[in-house]
Amino acid sequence: MIKDKYTYINREISWLQFNARVLQEAEDESxxxxxxxxxxxxxxxxxxxxxKVRYATIKRIEEAGKAARSELGGYAASELLEIITQIVIKQQSESLDILNKIHEKLEDENIYxxxxDQIDESQxxxxKNYFIQHxxxxxxxxxxxxQVDLPTLKDSAAYLACNMKLLDGKCxxxxxxxxxxxxxxxxxxxxxxxxxIIMLDDLLRYCLHDIFSIFEYQDITAHMIKITRDGELDFDSDLSKSFIEKISDSVKHRQIGEPIRFVYDKTIDEETLRYFMDKMSIETNDSVIPGGRYHNRRDYMDFPSLGRTDLLYDKISPLPVKGLSLERSxxxxxxxxxxxxxxxxxxxxYIVKFLREAALDPKVKSIKITIYRLAQISHVASSLINAAKNGKKVTVAIELQARFDEQANIDYAEQMVSEGINLLFGVRGLKVHSKMCVIEREEEDSIVRYGFISTGNFNESTAKVYTDFTLLTADxxxxxxxxxxxxxxxxxxxxFRYKHIITSPHYTKSRFFKMIxxxxxxxxxxxxxxxxxxxxSISSYxxxxxxxxxxxxxxxIQMIIRGLCCLVPGVRGMSENIEIISIxxxxxxxxxxxxxxxxxxxxVFISSADWMTRNIENRVEVTCPIYDNDIKQELMDIxxxxxxxxxKARILDETQSNIYKKNDLPKVHxxxxxxDYYLKKLQS
Structure with a gap:
């Protein structure tokens, strides 16, 4: 089948439409x-x-002059870069409008x-004291x-570009x-x-005279700029370096990677903008995107709650699993x-309890686990170290190339090695993305295995906000x-041959093809x-x-796809029996x-793998069958x-318009x- 714009949705364009769904949540007044x-x-x-990742990859394809239309869904790299830039400019504009509306709503709630230029005498x-002290x-x-070269600007850091008009007329x-x-x-x-609340950027603007008091100027302006760099890791070939050293050096090098996006405050004057672009050797044909007064709006993820629980989601208390006690083995x-x-x-x-029990149980002889992303303060890691101190043979397959978590994993890896844990760095050319653990326990002169298999990382922090299944089993x-x-x-x-689980990179395609x-x-x-x-996500052609x-x-075929989706559903003669929603x-x-x-x-299966080429061909993934009939039914119910x-469901179709799924049926959130489903299970 020809890989064209009509058979597949380009993965980058689809991903941007996923991010548009995230923006819809910011716009949603409910x-x-x-x-x-x-x-x-x-x-x-x-x-x-x-x-950092996808745009940079296409940029490299363009610069290398590769003919990659088939991989890019029928687009030339230069054509796709232009489409992406235009979509992003439009989305950025929409996000600014949404932000302004939210600010108005905040004022209605007595939050300013x-x-x-709005600071009064009492503030x-x-x-001034906050500036001096902090x-x-x-x-x-x-x-x-x-005469002074501009230092290399940090990846994704925001800067105020200042222009002082000196008394002698110079800048x-x-x-x-x-x-x-x-x-x-x-x-x-x-x-x-x-x-x-005042943003740090505006606090700095308020204190510009304190910062530049040694200069005599008649006027000063400050506008925000930001540069985004290629996030790909480049490895050197020095054979004397360990794998950990190579990863660590590559992470440091990422901060000075090739610039692939430059965002600036669109109110900046042309002279100042040109000066800084020249200093950074940024050409107008690069991805230069006009933005608002503030960049790095990712920091809004940490917007202070101000004690206003009425303006936050109601907190849920995690429920116990019926029949499974934290007070028993x-x-x-x-x-x-x-x-x-x-x-x-x-x-x-339950996961931490499993590992802590394994660490203390004299009958447990070994623990094997995969690690992809750990919490900053990880009870999982401390449990494994505790087990090693208790004489268990602990083996950790840790993925040092978990994107943007490399340094954290390096730090944990070094700590684990010092505590006597046997570290495995996976397989050359394959990321270890599977989430699994198996322990071996001596029972009546034989070894019995216990373990768990998950769809998500063993991370206490993300477990509070990511939905993930973990199967605890002695099968x-x-x-x-x-x-x-x-x-x-x-x-x-x-x-190896596996009778029950489905693994990438060797068996995922063939086993699922057989079931289809x-x-x-x-x-x-x-x-x-x-x-x-x-x-x-699904992007594997x-x-x-x-x-x-x-x-x-x-x-x-019914599909629920949160992120990017290259499949075009509902097309007569091709996919009319496929429906897709995104939540x-x-x-x-x-x-x-x-x-x-x-x-x-x-x-019925749970899996660590999406249906993307990387998950099927370039990673170690595990898809686990569910044999327990109660759990089978539970998953089908979910x-x-x-x-x-x-x-909260949106319909995914060839229009990519992210229309909400609405009907006259009773509301299902x-x-x-x-x-509520699990609450009723506990009460039954």
Whole structure:
């Protein structure tokens, strides 16, 4: 099948439409006001990462002169870069309009974000003192001249580009870095029951004379600029360096990578803009994007709550899993039955409890686990170190190339090595993205395995906001296969065979093709047939083509895709039997599950893998079958709750207009209804 603009949606354009759905949450007046600001922060943070990774990749393709239309969904690289830039400019403009409307709503709630020219006398002394005590000691200010080269600007850091009109008529330029180590939002003293906040940028503008007091000037202006750099890691070939050293050096080098986006305050005067662009060797044909007064709006993710719980989402208390107690041995409980933990609806404490029990149990001989992204303060890591101190053989397959978390993982890796943990760095050319753990316990002169397999990272922080499944199991069939994956890490010249789990890079395509073919055969024979898929993203053309084949055969396919989706649903003769929705809401939808009808004997799976080329061919991933009938039904129930969402679900189609799914049926708000579903389970 020809890979063109009509058969597939370009992945970059689709991703930008996903970020548009995030922006819809910022615009949605049913979302609590401060949460709307935080969605603006998520939108901005997403965009930064998009430019560092995807835009930079296309830029490299263009510069290399590669003919990559098939990989880019039928577009030439230069054409696609221009389309992306225009979409981003439009979205940035929309986000500024939304921000202004939110500011107006905040004022209705007696919360004022004030600028430097709105400071009154009572606030003056507080700001001056705050500047002296907290800001000035950490301030980085660079005075520029024709003789002084501009230092390399940090990736994604924001700067105030200053222009002083001196008394002799000359211009003196300077640059002030907006430090990430300081709070971006400074809460001013409350007055008459009104909250006041000034952004650090405006506080600096208010104190410009204090910063540049040695200069005699008649006027001074300060406008924000930001540069985004290529986020790809480049490895050197020095054989004397360890893998950890190479990763660490590459992370440091990322800060001086090639610039791929320059954003500036559109009110800046042409002379000042030209000066700084010349200093940074930025050409007008690069991705130069006019923006608003403030950049790095990702900081809105940390907008202060001011004690206004009425302007935030109601907090939920994570529920216990019915039948699974934190006060009894998890091993003895799961020895009899599998259990599913669905965070954040359930508490992540079960995973920590499992590892702590393994660390202390004298019968546990070994622990093997994969690590992709850990929390800043990780109870998972401390449990593994505790186990090593207790004499257990602990093996950790840690992924040092988890994008933008490399340094944190390096720090943990060095700490684990010092504590005697056996570290594995995966397989050359393959990222370890699978989420799994297996322990071996001595019972009555034999070794019994216990473990867990997850769709998400073993991270206490993200478990509060990401939806993820974790299967706790003592099913020896599954755990024997999981143990083989760890053997593959150590002897990766061997290709192991797995009877139960599905692994990338060797078996994902063939096993899922076989199951899709089974549905095709069943529908041709008049038997029940359907496929239900929930993923973060789908961009693999071969998987999409296979789903198109199933659709043409008459298999009904329902898909829930949070992020990018290159599949074009609902096209006559190609995909008329495929429907797709996307849910963006309070929690980030991160679960991956797959359900195949199998002639009314459903096959149900949870997975670490999306259906992207990288997950299928370039990563170690694990898709786990669900054998427990109760959990099978639970997962099918969860899919139906999500599929019937008519509050936060958007319809994905060839128009990419992100229309909300609305109907006359009773309201289904899937994330809230899921919580109620588990609450009823506890009460039954």
């Amino acid at each position: 979302v609590p006001l401060i949460e709307r600001l935080r969605f603006l922060g998520i939108f901005s943070n997403n965009l930064d990462e998009f430019f 974000i004030v600028k430097e 003056h002394s507080f700001i 800001v000035s000691p950490a301030l980085v200010t660079i005075v520029l001249s024709d 003196q330029y300077a640059l002030i870095e907006i430090s990430r180590t300081m709070d971006r939002f400074v809460v001013l003293p409350k007055k008459d029951n009104i909250d006041y 998890i091993f003895s409980t799961i020895a009899n039955k599998d259990y599913l933990v669905y965070t954040p609806f359930h508490t992540f404490s 020896q069939r599954i755990l024997k296969d999981i143990n083989k994956v760890f053997n593959f890490f150590e002897t990766n010249y061997k290709i 073919d089974n549905e095709i055969e069943n529908v041709k024979k008049g038997k029940p047939a359907f496929i239900k898929i929930k993923l973060n 071969m998987m999409i083509d296979k789903l198109y084949e199933a659709s043409r055969a008459g298999v009904k 963006i809401d309070k929690f980030l939808e991160h679960t991956r599950m797959l359900i195949f009808c199998n002639n009314d004997d459903p096959k 899919f139906e709750i999500c599929w019937n969402d008519n509050v 899937s994330q809230f209804d899921t919580y």
